[in-house]
Amino acid sequence: MTTATDLLALDAAAQDLLFRTARTANAFTDEPVTDEQLRAILELVKWGPTAMNSQPLRIIAVRSPEARERLVANMAEGNKAKTAAAPLTLIVAADAAFHEHLPVVFPIKEGARDALEASPGRPAMARLNTAIQLGYLIVGIRAAGLAAGPMGGFDAAGVKRDFLAGTDQEAIAVVNIGRPGPDAWHDRLPRLEHDQVVTTV
């Protein structure tokens, strides 16, 4: 681990904060997560690159008791209690209508909006780039000193109906955010070995 650290420009404390000691939390304290904190996180991670600067990630910040109840009803059984108790929960959605913004966010390629409008690959491009941005977002939540609890176990059709009706958006994850509470995580699970991941040709 020392060797690895020496090869990185990022200082060891930041490495720990973002990756090494950071953990997916399943329990949180009561400390609120404010709109200002969420804004600070997004102001940082918005700079992460996406294909054609497409930025298809959209967020529904679920705050009101009524909205939270609607969301919890759509969560898988094992995710209900922790989602009901989290200080803040985000629905992370991929916006297949991202191309409408291209004339502003990607002006360097004329006709990009119209080419994407006609492309059957647009929803898949939205999902892929939203997932890349979700990676940045999880790092950003940790950069704020908070713990993220990303979850894939929810009724996507129900979330679409209850939160995203009338849009081109599709939920790809639900993420709890807060300070980790007592017994917030299980033992760390093993990672694949380097040679199981990387092949050099």
Next chain:
Amino acid sequence: MTTATDLLALDAAAQDLLFRTARTANAFTDEPVTDEQLRAILELVKWGPTAMNSQPLRIIAVRSPEARERLVANMAEGNKAKTAAAPLTLIVAADAAFHEHLPVVFPIKEGARDALEASPGRPAMARLNTAIQLGYLIVGIRAAGLAAGPMGGFDAAGVKRDFLAGTDQEAIAVVNIGRPGPDAWHDRLPRLEHDQVVTTV
């Protein structure tokens, strides 16, 4: 920007290194990117979370002149020259056979491998989680003081044929890595406004 920084635990220099001053590079110096650097990057970002600890991201590190030539032939016209000139290029692939590792990496859910084996959603789950890991990887490349040049413009079928034949892997991106060279990037493109991304309910 000062306000934002104050709300984050990550120090400002690290914020700049990873997000604010970091840029997608289109030109690189001749300085090599070593296997040890790549290993250090992956040893850091491997800790980022994935659904069911699935870790479907696989990397083909394209080093030999022959392999590089094969890859360049599959790149879109505008990506050929920079890929040919980059110190190191990675093919980032999603492994739909990730479930074979679940008995080791996700032992807490018995039967997970078999349930996924039978699931038609497995390739989509692989793509989604690989893209999340690609987000971590881009952050990790920057953490090493290097610039990343992720690209979606390539012949995916050709890359499959030439690099991933006989596997369940599918390329989702190609990423150049190196120190940024002269005129490595264009002007920064605009990001969406906060209210275009976030809705609070």
